[in-house]
């Protein structure tokens with residue numbers, strides 16, 4: 001991948017990272033507020049725990065994406081960005097434009113979704 005293109009992806013990844021970090025912080029603030037708001041009404045309590053559950057699963061997704069973004073930034077630093085971490089194939093630009101943090105080419109992504117991909121550690 002040429003240096004200018006790589007730099008563009010790096011900037012995009014860093015912007016996304018900041019954006020998600022901001023979202024995670026706001027979600028955590030909101031969660032703490034929900035904690036403080038102790039209500040005696042059982043209906044309120046139920047909706048409160050539902051909200052917390054929802055916020056938690058949301059922030060779990062955000063944290064997963066953050067991890068993938070961090071890993072993508074590491075690959076930028078190592079000069080391995082844009083190559084599938086599983087099979088080493090070059091990932092299509094179109095795919096990187098849509099999901100800049102993706103570690104896999106389309107084929108390997110499909111394998112992973114079917115549970116057929118065994119990720120090598122390290």
Ligand SMILES: [Zn+2]
Pocket residue numbers: 084085086087088089104105106107108109
């Ligand atoms: Zn692959």
